[in-house]
Amino acid sequence: MKRxxxxxxxxxxxxxxxxxxxxxxxxxxxxxxxxxxVPMEYRKPDGTLTGFDIELGNALCKQAELECKWVEQxxxxxxxxxxxxxxxxxxxxxxxxxxRRQQLLFSDPYIVPPSAWFVPGSSDIQTPDESALEGRDIxxxxxxxxxxxxxxxxxxxxxxxxxxxxxxxxxxxxAGRLDLAFLDxxxxxxxxxxxxxxxxxxxGDKLTEPKKYFGEGFGIAFRKRxxxxxxxxxxxxxxxxxxxxxxxxxxxxxNKDNGGDSAD
Numbered sequence: 001m002k003r004x005x006x007x008x009x010x011x012x013x014x015x016x017x018x019x020x021x022x023x024x025x026x027x028x029x030x031x032x033x034x035x036x037x038v039p040m041e042y043r044k045p046d047g048t049l050t051g052f053d054i055e056l057g058n059a060l061c062k063q064a065e066l067e068c069k070w071v072e073q074x075x076x077x078x079x080x081x082x083x084x085x086x087x088x089x090x091x092x093x094x095x096x097x098x099x100r101r102q103q104l105l106f107s108d109p110y111i112v113p114p115s116a117w118f119v120p121g122s123s124d125i126q127t128p129d130e131s132a133l134e135g136r137d138i139x140x141x142x143x144x145x146x147x148x149x150x151x152x153x154x155x156x157x158x159x160x161x162x163x164x165x166x167x168x169x170x171x172x173x174x175a176g177r178l179d180l181a182f183l184d185x186x187x188x189x190x191x192x193x194x195x196x197x198x199x200x201x202x203x204g205d206k207l208t209e210p211k212k213y214f215g216e217g218f219g220i221a222f223r224k225r226x227x228x229x230x231x232x233x234x235x236x237x238x239x240x241x242x243x244x245x246x247x248x249x250x251x252x253x254x255n256k257d258n259g260g261d262s263a264d
Contacts, residue, residue, distance in 0.1 A: 028067045029229070030087035031057055034075040036165065038190040039253045040093045052186075052253040056110060057091045057220075059245050063236035075143055079103070082223060089229070090221040093184075095145050097215035105224045107233050109217030111250075114206035115146050116185040118192050120173065121199035125180060128204040133158045139169040139181040146182045149213040166191040174198065186254060 033053065036042035041051040049070055061068035071087045082090055082104075093113075096106045117128045125132050134157045140147040142162035151160055161178060163169045170191040172178045181188065185206055192200040208214050222230045240246045 028069060029061065029089060030069050030071050032071050032073045032078050032081055032087040032090045033092040034078055035072050036167070037093055037187060038166070039186055052111070052249065053091050053093060053218075055249045055252070056240075056246065059240050059249060060233055060236040063239050063245075064232045066232070079221075082221065088222070088226070089233070093218050094221050095215035096217060096219040097145070097211070097213075100215075100221070103224075104221045105226065105230050106219035106221055107230055108237060109219050110237055110246075112208060112217035114185045114208050115149070115182060115214060116188055116202045116206045117180055117182055117204050118173070118188045118200050119180045119203050121201055123180065123201075123203075125203055128180070130154070130157060133180075135159070136179040137161055137177065139163060139172060139178040141166055141169065141183065141187075144184070145213050145215065146184065149207075150182050152213075170198075173200070 033041050033049075035049070037051070039051055040053045041049065044050050054070065057068065057070075071081075073081045073086070075092075078090055078092060078094075081087060094100070096109060100106070117125075119125050125136075133154050137159045138150055138154065139161050140150050140163070142164060147160075147162060150158075154160070161172070163172070166183055166187045169178070169181045169183065173181055173192065180203075181192070183191070185202075188202075192198055193202075220230070220233055237246075
């Protein structure tokens, strides 16, 4: 699912955040989030924030007795924003992987979403292998782990088209400008499968391997020096799993056949 920044951008982020490591009181925690990324984070018609990340984040803050404030930030600037102290954590469907671990401290994983191939119902593609994908137009969300995977695996034989959001991918799928899309499953499900007016299906296996691309699931990201804050969130996550709060939130957003793993 989301998302991978380039090494150069990460380097710039570190430079921006290399100032004082002075401790601070985290009674109020500012959490960076990139809107929208349905069903993880988005706005209701009345403008209020909702989604799995938002509800779970609010539950974690309540459990940890922290006041939390959500700060919207575009994806390309979300790690630099953390390093520049515009906010104190990132909870925005960020995949935990080795590259990011060089720069960031992560919480325990809170969900492990698979990635999947989506095609129109009438597509002749049954198995997304090299022979089926050669010369095809493939849609991905720009800067995501799915973008990385498709670029590395099929960039030399297929046309990779990158979009700002899964909704934009869906628009071009509807218009026939794409043969298929590769998205994290919950997001692709919300954009393409759950709409009764659209006729799409998945092909091939849902992917969580190799870990080089798909990481270990989504985690909350912190500056490396903020170990105490990360531990507060880890303890809160453990508690909401044990008391049933996590499962109630999970069940509101994901049905039983979504292929997701709640990272218990």
